[in-house]
Amino acid sequence: MTATRARLGGLSIFTRSLLVLLAGLVIAQMVAFGLIYSFGAPRPDFTRMSEIADTLGDRPHDPLPRPLIVTRAAVPPVRNGALTADPAFTAMLARRLEVPTTRVRLFFEPEQHSAFSPFAGRRRDEKPRRKREPIFFDRVVAAIEQDGRWTIAETPPPPMLAPWQKRLILWLSLSALAMVPLAWWFARAITKPMLSFAEAADRIGADPSAPSVPESGPAELRSTAQALNRMQGRLADYVAERTAMIGAIAHDLRTPLARIAFRIETAPDPMREKVQSDIEQMRAMIAATIGFVKSTARSDERKPVDLRLLLGRLVAQEQEVGRPVTMHGEGPLMISGDALALARLFQNLIDNGIAYGGAVAISAAHEAGGVAVLVQDDGPGMAPDFIARAFVPFERGDPSRSRETGGLGLGLSIARTIAEDHGGTIALANRSVGGLEVRCVFPAA
Structure with a gap:
């Protein structure tokens, strides 16, 4: 029975449709022959x-x-x-x-x-x-x-x-009723693998490290799933190769920077101070780049994480050092993920909110099968045309600001990478009362 079902499941959509049409025709004819044999020819009224x-x-x-x-x-x-x-x-x-x-x-x-x-x-x-x-x-x-x-x-x-018309209606009704189970089975057999395929493809879009699309169902879907899995593998190899290359370049730049810093010690004071400032800025950029590369190295470890508890610890640490960070909401909010990576995500958002908004308010709650976290600040917000580019690596809203007044444009990029790695989304929006709102949504565990 299992082998027969597997053979039928491997048929193409064209073959399945043809078989269902033929089966429907046979059923309708069987019903018609049965009624004709049971009732006989209609007698005219006279x-x-x-x-x-x-x-x-x-x-x-x-x-x-x-x-x-x-x-x-x-x-x-x-x-x-x-x-x-x-x-x-x-x-x-x-x-x-x-x-x-x-x-x-x-x-x-x-x-x-x-x-x-x-x-x-x-x-x-x-x-x-x-x-x-x-x-x-x-x-x-x-x-x-x-x-x-x-x-x-x-x-x-x-x-x-007339009696013969009633018999004809009975014939058509019974034929239609006999076709209902076959039509239901056909629709389910066609749509179930398609829905599974769509869900798996959506998981890959949200989390590139998600399991591959199951190569099952009709022949057309199996071919599509195989092509999508090959594409996923090629993209993963491409991203890993480029990320490793960037990390290696950033790491190797530390050595010549160290030599430059050593040799500049004998230079005159005005020149040495300027060069040392440039070296420190380059070191900060290299450190941020390496941090960004590490954030894209996804961990396969996934454990239940209580976002409420994780955010509570971050808020308590911020309050201990006197930073104006508050949190609202009660009750556990369980998701599946890497607690260290999630902590880094929200720490980046808190740091941005403090740097540009002065104060940060966090709220978290369940939402339509997921968990939503809002990080709001009281700052000036962002220009509408910059919101769409804010997640691009090294993109800064104020290119003229120095390292002391602003970061290198990697905080939001790292946050988005971590959110997508957990199958979530992150979005920015200006608040009507002023300030910026960052909205993170994760699938519930």
Whole structure:
């Protein structure tokens, strides 16, 4: 059973669709043959001359397929509309009732509307007979005079749905019901691997180190998953190679900087101070670059982390040194991640908020299956055109500021890298009351 299911699961979408269509056609035909065999051919509704005579003569007879409506009136019925009369038929009815022709009336519609009638296709002037017995497929009005009053028998109005139409509707309904399980199975078989594929691809987009897309489902999805996994591997190798190269260059620059600093010791004081300032700035840039490279080296270790507890420790440390950092909210907020990397992320955001806003307020809460953290400051905010570039490495809102008044433009880049490594997102927005708001959202554990 498992092997058969695996073979069916490996079929292409085209093959699956073709098989479902063929199976639906077979099921519909089986239902139709079953109904035809069970019900037989539909009988056209008609009334015999003998049935009219038995009804008017009040004679015992078997239940009629189309019972006649009997009424009594003081005057005989009159011919109107599409009704016509035939003297031979009237005389035949009078003989069967054993009364004079003057005491009998017989009107009928000559047309045969029934598509299933064995007499369909006759000319209007032909009289329908079966074994010399007149039969009437449409409206019939017959009457006999008895004791000065007229007994009238006429066919009832045609129903909205004829028996054969009801059978056709039953056939179509049962065929549709029989197709529902097959359609449900087909839709589930097609959409389930697609949804799994979309979720896996989305995880890769949020976290490049996420597991590869499962190579299962229809042949088309398997080919797509294989191509996506190959692309993921190539991108990971490319990023790792470039990151390692940047780290190696930054690390190797320390040696020539150290030699320059040693040789400049004998230079005159004004020149030595300027060169030493440049050397210190280069060292800070190298240290920041190495830190950025380390932040992109993702750790495979993932453990449950309580963001509320982690943020609480950071806020307590900031308050111990007199920095204006506060936090709001209660209760655990569990996510899966690296506690050290997450601490570095929020430390960078706190440092930026203190440097440019003076004070920082942090709030965290559950949100739609995830955890949202807001870091707000009271500073001037950011220019709208710079918000989109703020996460670019080495991008600074004020290029003229020195190392003492601002960083190197790597804090937000590192924060975004860590957030994305945890399957989260980070976004900036200016507050309506002034200041900047950084919003981080992580999937809940």
